[in-house]
Amino acid sequence: MTLDPSALLAGPRGRRLCLEVLLAQGDGPAVQRAAWAVSWAARPFDEHRGTVIAFAGDATSCVEPEVSPAEAAIALGAVRPHIDPAVLDTALAVAVDLAAYWQPPSGEDVLVTTEEVLAALEPVAESVSRDPSISWWTEPVARAAQACVFWESKRSSEEPLRARLSRWRASMEAEETQFATEYAGQDVSGVWWSTPPQDLPRSTRARRGGEPLGLTLVEDSFGWETARVQPVRVPEGEVIEIDGPEAWARLCRRHPLVVTASRRYVWEMTTGRVGDWVQPDWAAVADEAVGVHLTVAGYLTTAGRVVDLGDGGASLLAGWGPDETFWFDTVVPSRSEETWSVDRGASDGRWRRA
Structure with a gap:
């Protein structure tokens, strides 16, 4: 049995997995820009986003960046993902740890449902679903282990x-x-x-x-x-x-x-x-x-x-x-x-x- 990319993107944790695959690609400039864009683009969607506080300088000059989902999608599209077991393990662990069903979804989880960002994640879902290292993701219970x-x-x-x-x-x-x-x-x-x-x-x-x-x-x-x-x-x-x-x-x-x-x-x-x-x-x-x-x-x-x-x-x-x-x-x-x-x-x- 294989994993359907469209089914992966239909699930909240599957979408988050694909996002985290891109953000787990090291600390290069493209990944840093993508993480920055996602953080600010998600902020308007987050019902518990908190307040930005300036500890030095003129607080009135502290203006939050306005990043649209389309701009976040462009930044994510500039990251060229390398899919390997370590990346997948990291992305899966983060996607699981950030699950919360007793409150509104996080800004990032809402952001990945927008048309632009979802389109940017489609190639990631395709790559993940084709990777041979995830074959066990669809396997039944491993009784012997x-x-x-x-x-x-x-x-x-x-x-x-x-x-x-x-x-x-x-x-x-x-x-x-x-x-x-x-x-x-x-x-x-x-x-x-x-x-x-x-x-x-x-x-x-x-x-x-x-x-x-x-x-x-x-x-x-x-x-x-x-x-x-x-x-x-x-x-x-x-x-x-x-x-x-x-x-x-x-x-x-x-x-x-x-x-x-x-x-x-x-x-x-x-x-x-x-x-x-x-x-x-x-x-x-x-x-x-x-x-x-x-x-x-x-x-x-x-x-x-x-x-x-x-x-x-x-x-x-x-x-x-x-x-x-x-x-x-x-x-x-x-x-x-x-x-x-x-x-x-x-x-x-x-x-x-x-």
């Missing part, structure tokens, strides 16, 4: 998995009722993610000498510098693959859980869409599969995007990491647990075994 990541203070729950799913389902019903009654008509932020229960086992594939993707591909990361990594054996049985918006829509239609009241404010704010919202009922999904896996391609083409369900409303895939699998059955350690930490002294800032 899975590892769980536990952050600095997080510990896995001992509660039975089915009990966790039942508790999650009851909690979702209670939250929906609360928002429909106590908070009816109020703009109150609630839970914004649409993942299975957060305390279920979840894993990503391990690459590059055992480093799991879950260490680097983290949405809105908290800057963790240490983590525990547990290589695991995963259960046999069907794993549902989410490889794009169509797969997510099918899952929502098959096992719909209405979340309009609880998600209305945050999902309307991040997408601009007004209407009914649905997400998968993971307690029901668990009856037909041992896990659900989000491919990297599925993430880039679906995360943060309004997925139309027809008469059933719409849905939003939010809170997942690329290549992440949530398991509805037990995973067991396959090797000893390891401690990993960020090597701040190295130029690449990579994670390494402690």
Whole structure:
């Protein structure tokens, strides 16, 4: 299976990936000009843009540059991208880290939807989709190379998995009722993610000498510098693959859980869409599969995007990491647990075994 360039540009994270590929091309003059142009062209689109403060000289002479999307597109078009695994890894990590579904999209994420900038990103999407190093982006779960990541203070729950799913389902019903009654008509932020229960086992594939993707591909990361990594054996049985918006829509239609009241404010704010919202009922999904896996391609083409369900409303895939699998059955350690930490002294800032 190959990655469709148009599908890549249809997803908010896919568009951001293409932008970050251009901005990851070193520190040459063309890249610097492009970064400058993007920063200022995005500013009018950013609802949380802050204030420019002059610390010296005459503040009245400090005038913000006015850069149009067309000018930003010209600057981006002057960058000649070299696509290689290092560039793609960097761009993917940045695109994931900058995801935020509880607020309006960033100015840059709006800028890349303009006609001019989108056109400038089309050659990048074509180059990325043809690059052989991304073949694994469309692959199903890599069962033989899975590892769980536990952050600095997080510990896995001992509660039975089915009990966790039942508790999650009851909690979702209670939250929906609360928002429909106590908070009816109020703009109150609630839970914004649409993942299975957060305390279920979840894993990503391990690459590059055992480093799991879950260490680097983290949405809105908290800057963790240490983590525990547990290589695991995963259960046999069907794993549902989410490889794009169509797969997510099918899952929502098959096992719909209405979340309009609880998600209305945050999902309307991040997408601009007004209407009914649905997400998968993971307690029901668990009856037909041992896990659900989000491919990297599925993430880039679906995360943060309004997925139309027809008469059933719409849905939003939010809170997942690329290549992440949530398991509805037990995973067991396959090797000893390891401690990993960020090597701040190295130029690449990579994670390494402690």
